[in-house]
Amino acid sequence: MTTLINAEVEKALLDEVSLEIPKAVLERFSSLVRESGSEDERTAADFLASYLEQWGVRYTIHQPELYLSVPKKAYLQVTSPIEKEFRVKTPSFSIATGDQALQGEIVYIPTGYAKGINDIFGSEIDANLVNLEGKIVLTEGYPMPAKVQEFTVLGVKAIMFISPGKNIHEGICTPIWGAPDLDSINDEPKIPVLAINKQDGEELKALTEKEKVEIEFKTYLEKDWMTCPIIDIFIEGTEEPEKYVLLHGHLDSWHKGIGDNATGNAALIEMARIFYKNRHQLKRSVRIAIWTGHSTGRYGGSTWFVDEFGLDLEKNCIAQVNCDSPGCADATSYEYMMWMSEVDEFCKDVITDAVGQPSKGTRPLHAGDYSFNNIGITSFFMLSSSIPEEKLIEKGYYPVGGCGANIEWHTEEDLMHVADLTVLEKDIKVYLTGVFRAVNATVHPFNFVKTADKMEATIQSYQNKAGSHFDFSQSLHEVRALRDDLVAFYERIEGFKGLSIHNPQVKNANKVIVKLARILVTINFTRKGKFRHDPALNIPPLPDIAPATSFSQLSEGSHEYKVLKTHLTRGQNRVIWALQQARELLV
Secondary structure, three states, X not given: OOOHHHHHHHHHHHHOOOOHXXXXXXXXHOOOOOOOOOHHXXXXXXXXXXXXXXXXXXXXXXXXXXXXXXXXXXXXXXXXXXXEEEOOEOOEOOOOOOOOOEEEEEEEOOOOOOOOHHHOOOOOOOOOOOOOOOOEEEEEOOOOHHHHHHHHHOOOOEEEEEXXXXXXXXXXXXXXXXXXXXXXXXXXXXXOEEEEOHHHHHHHHHHHHHOOEEEEEEEEEEEEEEEOOEEEEEEOXXXXXXXXXXXXXXXXOOOOOHHHHHHHHHHHHHHHHHHHHOHHHOOEEEEEEEEOOOOOOOOHHHHHHHHHHHHHXXXXXXXXXXOEXXXXXXXXXXXXXXXXXXXXXXXXXXXXXXXXXXXXXXXXOOOXXXXXXXXXXXXXXXXXXEOOHHHHHHHOOOOOOOHHHOOOOOOOOOOHHHEOHHHHHHHHHHHHHHHHHHHHOOOOOOOHHHHHHHHHHHHHHHHHHHHHHOOXXXXXXXXXXXXXXXXXXXXXXXXXHHOOOXXXXXXXXXXXXXXXXXXXXXXXXXXXXXXXXXXXXOOOOOOOOHHHXXXXXXXXXXXXXXXXXXXHHHHHHHHHHHHHHHHHHOO
16 A cells, blocks of 8 residues: 555546547547558557657657568358358468469368457367368357467368457467567468358358358458557656656557557557656656557567567566556456566555456466566556456457457447547556556565465466376475565565665665566566567466476377476476576575
């Protein structure tokens, strides 16, 4: 909780929130299609920058070249046993056929729809499928890279995804996070991918269940390195200006994209105004980044930013905060938030104090411009407020990845009716409070005891799955010892909160907290090394040892069984080393 003085400052800050500029941003953006690399996107960036110019805020518009794939159109014709054309789309980084139509037999393979947002990026492909070589697969869900990869390995010619509703949702099917490097250059999808709405998809499915169905299709995409604007705002703090919290969201959109993410841009520019006006109240700095390349470049803008400023982020970034899809219709709940374990209590207090509501946070997905995990930066929020579960059931909505759970997400219908200014005002207050507290806390308010607790539970769950096939006792010993050391550390620094930021004990405590993040975030959220980017696939907790859940699928003593044990031995070494490195900080 905050002190009385800080509470008064916070209240004054929240009282500054006005909907005048957010409303103007929404109205202007409602006339723009902010496709990355487009003139409308540049117009939108200039519109936001005009406010910064007016207020005198320090900012830069970077102009990087981002690697993008922009879908243009797609065509599908059933040629046998009937002749009928269906409306389809193609996702970013699908293979473009151009005017050369491809033909083939379409077969339905069930993989199921996502049951919740945490399932959207997953894959449920039966390992015992019939031979699919050269076939065109029809299946459920969004065109996400995991399913595309798995079906590609099975030799299919193309894949068509049935959207869960009347609209076809736009998407991106590459597993490459941002621009490729030499390690990932060959990982782009190698087959065409299509999407069709549910009604038409069900009609095709029914056809395939009766007789052989032949189709032909074309896909058109523009893939290239494109120059795009990225707004980089720096609002300097008064006591430790080199240290900052990074607040960010994406500028680009599918179609008009009001709920994803015009509302986020409206929130970000209003917060820039308020933080700049009250900069004398900031002990550390606030850096606000507004990316492009999010939708058609798989987080290309935030990845470029990390590549360009990685060393500075590693040294000076305290935390990163994502602002995507705030202020959407009926999104009155904070029970579906995402944040890392070390900020669980912090975020709950922020939301309670800012808007007087309960909240719940889950482990952040490997999505949403979380391009900072490989550096090891504590992170909170991704999507914002959401429609409550009972309202979703009442409306008959299915899971989507934004727009506050409104199903207009990634469609032509994401228009002004998706925004709700009353909800937006609340969400801005949540973000303002969280960022303000993070930059002003004398001691960084991140409790890694919670992280150690989660890690212990994770390792124990892997041990339970592995049974007698693998021994994780050394990892369990180390994580329990780390937890004990963390409890003692936080007890020692409890009295530092009333001291100056410049006090040597405070500086040392904060250095330790940031270094804990650099170690524990990376071991818990990444497989690749620092300054690299893991693929845009699901990453389980402590991913180096997560394959321990696979023993039940293998024959004991088989080649695959022994390979798995070798993998886990190496993975456990990395986990133990990281835990020991963290403990050494606490001596």
